[in-house]
Amino acid sequence: MSIDLQDIQGNIVKGYAQYDYPKARYVFYHIRNEVAGRAFVKGIAPLVTTGIPWNKKAKPNAADAPPPATTNIAFTYMGLKMLGVPRKSLQTFPEEFVMGMKLRKDILGDDGPSDPRHWDRIWRDTSVHLWISINGRDPASIETRYQEISHLVAESDGGIIQLSGHHGPDGSTDLPYQSASLIYKNGIPQAREHFGYRDGIGEPYFMASSGHPNRVIGGGKPTRGDPATRKGWEPLETGEFILGHRDEAFETPIAPQPPLLAFNGTFMVYRKLHENVGSFNRYLDTVGENYPGGKELLAAKFSGRWRSSGAPVTRFPTNATAETFEFQLNEAEARLYAERENPSKEAKEAYVALRTQMAAFDYNHDLEGSRCPLGAHIRRINPRGALEHGKEAFNTPGALTNRRRILRRGLPYGEVADDSRDDGDHGIIFIAINASISRQFEFVQQQWINYGNDFKLANDKDPLTGNHGVDSNQQPTGRMILQGNSTATENPFFCAGIPRFVETRGGDYFFIPSLTALHMLSNGTVDPT
Amino acid sequence: MSNIAGKAYAMNVVTPAKWYWVWVNKLFFWFVQLPGGAAYLKGLLTLSLIHYARWAIVSPKEFPHLDESQPKEKLKYSYMFFFSNFNGSWDQYVDSFHAAIPQGLDLFWFKNVKYPKSVPLQPFHAYITYNQIWTSHYYSAYPLATSNDIKSARHLTRELRAFSESSARADPLEFHEAYQRLLRDVQQDISIMERTPIVSLSAQAVEQRLDQADAERADQ
Amino acid sequence: MMDIIRVLVTGLLRRWYDNLRNLLTGTRPPAGAAGLTVLCPIINDSDGNQSHVMALRQHLQDLPLHENSPMAAVPNTYLCRFYILNDVFYQGAPAEEEHLKSKYLVYSTNFHGDLDSYLSGMWEHAQESIRQVWRHCVAFENVRTTADFVAYMKKCQVRNHLFFNGSTGDPLNRQLKSLYLKQEFSRFVYDHQNTPPEDLQRAFQAFIARTQPGNPDSPTWVAGADTESIKT
Numbered sequence: 001m002s003i004d005l006q007d008i009q010g011n012i013v014k015g016y017a018q019y020d021y022p023k024a025r026y027v028f029y030h031i032r033n034e035v036a037g038r039a040f041v042k043g044i045a046p047l048v049t050t051g052i053p054w055n056k057k058a059k060p061n062a063a064d065a066p067p068p069a070t071t072n073i074a075f076t077y078m079g080l081k082m083l084g085v086p087r088k089s090l091q092t093f094p095e096e097f098v099m100g101m102k103l104r105k106d107i108l109g110d111d112g113p114s115d116p117r118h119w120d121r122i123w124r125d126t127s128v129h130l131w132i133s134i135n136g137r138d139p140a141s142i143e144t145r146y147q148e149i150s151h152l153v154a155e156s157d158g159g160i161i162q163l164s165g166h167h168g169p170d171g172s173t174d175l176p177y178q179s180a181s182l183i184y185k186n187g188i189p190q191a192r193e194h195f196g197y198r199d200g201i202g203e204p205y206f207m208a209s210s211g212h213p214n215r216v217i218g219g220g221k222p223t224r225g226d227p228a229t230r231k232g233w234e235p236l237e238t239g240e241f242i243l244g245h246r247d248e249a250f251e252t253p254i255a256p257q258p259p260l261l262a263f264n265g266t267f268m269v270y271r272k273l274h275e276n277v278g279s280f281n282r283y284l285d286t287v288g289e290n291y292p293g294g295k296e297l298l299a300a301k302f303s304g305r306w307r308s309s310g311a312p313v314t315r316f317p318t319n320a321t322a323e324t325f326e327f328q329l330n331e332a333e334a335r336l337y338a339e340r341e342n343p344s345k346e347a348k349e350a351y352v353a354l355r356t357q358m359a360a361f362d363y364n365h366d367l368e369g370s371r372c373p374l375g376a377h378i379r380r381i382n383p384r385g386a387l388e389h390g391k392e393a394f395n396t397p398g399a400l401t402n403r404r405r406i407l408r409r410g411l412p413y414g415e416v417a418d419d420s421r422d423d424g425d426h427g428i429i430f431i432a433i434n435a436s437i438s439r440q441f442e443f444v445q446q447q448w449i450n451y452g453n454d455f456k457l458a459n460d461k462d463p464l465t466g467n468h469g470v471d472s473n474q475q476p477t478g479r480m481i482l483q484g485n486s487t488a489t490e491n492p493f494f495c496a497g498i499p500r501f502v503e504t505r506g507g508d509y510f511f512i513p514s515l516t517a518l519h520m521l522s523n524g525t526v527d528p529t
Numbered sequence: 530m531s532n533i534a535g536k537a538y539a540m541n542v543v544t545p546a547k548w549y550w551v552w553v554n555k556l557f558f559w560f561v562q563l564p565g566g567a568a569y570l571k572g573l574l575t576l577s578l579i580h581y582a583r584w585a586i587v588s589p590k591e592f593p594h595l596d597e598s599q600p601k602e603k604l605k606y607s608y609m610f611f612f613s614n615f616n617g618s619w620d621q622y623v624d625s626f627h628a629a630i631p632q633g634l635d636l637f638w639f640k641n642v643k644y645p646k647s648v649p650l651q652p653f654h655a656y657i658t659y660n661q662i663w664t665s666h667y668y669s670a671y672p673l674a675t676s677n678d679i680k681s682a683r684h685l686t687r688e689l690r691a692f693s694e695s696s697a698r699a700d701p702l703e704f705h706e707a708y709q710r711l712l713r714d715v716q717q718d719i720s721i722m723e724r725t726p727i728v729s730l731s732a733q734a735v736e737q738r739l740d741q742a743d744a745e746r747a748d749q
Numbered sequence: 750m751m752d753i754i755r756v757l758v759t760g761l762l763r764r765w766y767d768n769l770r771n772l773l774t775g776t777r778p779p780a781g782a783a784g785l786t787v788l789c790p791i792i793n794d795s796d797g798n799q800s801h802v803m804a805l806r807q808h809l810q811d812l813p814l815h816e817n818s819p820m821a822a823v824p825n826t827y828l829c830r831f832y833i834l835n836d837v838f839y840q841g842a843p844a845e846e847e848h849l850k851s852k853y854l855v856y857s858t859n860f861h862g863d864l865d866s867y868l869s870g871m872w873e874h875a876q877e878s879i880r881q882v883w884r885h886c887v888a889f890e891n892v893r894t895t896a897d898f899v900a901y902m903k904k905c906q907v908r909n910h911l912f913f914n915g916s917t918g919d920p921l922n923r924q925l926k927s928l929y930l931k932q933e934f935s936r937f938v939y940d941h942q943n944t945p946p947e948d949l950q951r952a953f954q955a956f957i958a959r960t961q962p963g964n965p966d967s968p969t970w971v972a973g974a975d976t977e978s979i980k981t
Binding site for chain 3: 290479493494495496
């Protein structure tokens with residue numbers, strides 16, 4: 001079945017950063033009365049960016065022309081309630097969405113410094129009802145769109161309140177919105193986060209995905225074929241990410257009622273994650289000194305990818321192999337950037353070939369983890385069939401992973417003024433899109449990031465994003481084993497005292513309606529009868 | 530009342546089957562226990578979520594009858610009693626089985642009355658939920674351990690004891706080398722157990738109320 | 750299909766051979782993990798101002814948990830549970846509707862060793878707790894001795910058609926000692942990543958002296974404890 005991409009919000013099927021929208025503004029609103037709320041949504045609806053494939057050569061106002069700035073909208077449970085969605089319909093929404101992120105803290109591991117008590121003020125004091133994201137090519141386009149929306153707020157005559165209370169870099173605690181942006185180096189936007197890792201590489205590929213068909217490699221679900229080729233992968237079912245379509249359980253996912261409210265919609269997780277850059281650098285420096293492979297290999301073992309190139313360590317296990325790859329990738333990217341107005345076929349193909357190598361792998365040749373540790377970040381969040389432990393024992397190698405995938409749509413925020421310090425306001429605005437927040441995002445967060453039994457690692461956590469604790473002397477207790485190679489007499493290395501590198505600073509769960517559902521919400525015609 | 534004891538979850542499912550079909554289930558259960566038949570349990574072993582599980586089929590005549598005061602059961606169906614002790618949440622367990630070994634599950638519950646098959650998932654969920662019985666008291670000898678932990682602890686202990694004996698008279702350098710060899714042999718067994726992540730917010734709330742009641746009792 | 754026939758034939762031959770050999774040599778296969786399922790009919794009458802089934806259910810629900818559970822005292826119990834089978838479930842038309850005439854206490858335990866020793870141990874180490882539970886069951890008032898208890902449980906036993914061991918079949922004290930050693934040795938390894946050989950050897954000797962890997966009963970983990978609790 002084909003999918004009506006004009007009925008689907010564009011942020012579901014497109015990571016805007018990959019379409020040359022390096023900057024974003026996230027704005028949150030409170031609905032004071034239903035009538036104003038519906039009028040506001042009605043005003044926003046025509047601005048909403050859909051999933052229609054873009055044609056760079058289209059005339060500026062054509063339906064398929066990339067807009068100067070995108071706009072998307074989503075609602076919390078309280079937001080839907082404020083819009084007058086009937087109780088019968090509200091009761092069909094999933095428990096975690098109804099509760100919201102704050103009340104899920106014990107499942108998410110938001111404890112200690114990540115406890116909601118320490119979140120940005122907007123997430124503590126007020127009730128967020130509505131989220132609007134504006135992604136843009138440049139600050140001016142974002143500002144123009146923001147002004148249009150602010151005008152609608154003004155027209156609501158107090159019925160809609162834009163919520164402030166975002167913390168900012170200079171100690172401010174009452175910013176009116178959250179800004180986010182790719183990090184720039186020499187004026188060129190980089191797909192990189194503040195610890196220095198190249199980001200945004202692993203992207204699930206599903207039936208309705210756009211982009212080069214090679215993206216199925218590493219992005220789809222594993223088959224028993226060669227993981228280096230397209231034979232090794234198949235697209236995931238659309239229903240893992242968009243409601244109303246077949247999912248990996250061979251059925252249509254559980255969804256809110258009436259069906260039209262849910263159809264072509266989905267759920268979104270928004271999370272502001274602070275990065276303790278100083279602690280991270282100190283740990284790498286100190287432990288990297290004793291680690292035989294050195295600091296960069298240690299960083300690569302934490303993540304599963306080399307920091308500068310993003311090359312997977314299971315495929316490029318040594319500094320030398322990684323450096324050769326990085327050189328080629330830099331060349332290909334520079335060429336593509338130089339030709340960005342009208343890229344040649346060769347430039348595109350050279351780049352695609354290298355990008356494919358970054359994703360074209362599984363762990364069947366690395367079962368003991370001597371290249372990519374069993375507890376490395378990317379091996380945890382997407383085990384790529386590794387939970388079969390090389391045994392071909394399951395119906396499909398992705399049996400335990402295909403229903404745990406999430407689309408990530410976030411961007412870094414803030415700037416690191418002093419990379420020896422943890423304070424300041426910088427990190428990642430983590431945005432995840434999935435058909436079930438509890439089955440996908442929360443499961444990954446609880447079982448794979450903050451726990452280790454599926455990897456036979458008892459209570460070990462993700463070294464980078466796990467909620468590492470402290471002992472009674474306030475000393476950090478995080479740990480990670482970098483497995484050795486038992487046949488080549490390469491010794492394992494044990495990293496102790498890992499502090500919490502990433503802390504939660506706020507967030508919530510949202511419902512992203514289809515354009516049809518948005519129309520129904522704005523007219524107050526949602527009727528589950 | 531709880532289905533949870535630390536890292537273990539107790540599942541009980543009781544389902545009817547026609548007497549003339551249960552011999553197929555019995556044959557299958559018998560078959561997989563033969564040497565060589567265990568290959569059919571490979572998926573179950575690889576999932577590695579279970580401490581111990583069992584299936585018991587009770588025919589109408591087999592319901593225990595202890596004395597005259599107890600009326601005899603008059604039943605048409607045989608009943609299959611399933612018991613599992615697994616690590617993780619209900620959803621994680623049921624979903625893992627559905628995705629990893631659906632054909633195996635369909636053989637275990639072959640021809641049980643109204644068994645919907647393990648794929649798709651929602652009817653299977655509904656079937657298990659409808660036929661599940663909550664545990665009144667559940668005990669685990671090791672609430673902090675999963676079956677993975679117990680298996681790895683066994684391997685580690687064997688290697689550690691052998692090393693401790695063989696290295697007793699080594700000089701420091703020999704010792705160091707042998708120690709590194711030991712670590713390579715047991716690297717998959719080195720990990721630290723802590724309390725379970727919470728299985729559900731409801732279970733956690735119950736646990737907190739019980740802890741509170743305990744504390745109050747201790748205060749008095 | 751050929752695969753299945755091969756397994757059947759070799760499996761059967763192997764089983765007959767093993768049985769014959771055990772019979773001739775008088776040996777018994779090593780005891781490992783086993784499962785016991787019992788269904789005990791509950792007295793269909795009142796127990797004071799409650800029915801027996803209500804009283805029993807409340808008693809079970811209120812039993813202390815973890816290391817304070819009466820089952821923690823029963824040797825070689827890995828995991829066990831109690832539930833009450835009120836009735837069988839009607840599956841809806843066109844399935845037949847039928848009902849049980851008695852309610853049953855279902856006791857399901859996973860243990861190490863042979864059944865007789867396990868049941869004797871259960872009676873000997875938790876007799877009072879057992880009486881508090883089983884006094885609600887039909888004909889339990891006749892149970893006075895260990896032998897009575899073993900016989901009673903066997904009469905209530907139903908056959909397990911498949912017992913799946915996804916763990917180990919070691920005696921419980923060995924399992925607990927191994928868990929204790931895994932935990933302690935893992936800490937040792939993390940604490941000594943960069944220790945020079947001489948210090949490492951000394952530290953290891955101290956570790957062995959402290960943890961006594963050869964002594965299965967001390968120091969070790971306390972059975973049933975849900976926090977790290979060490980028995981010396």
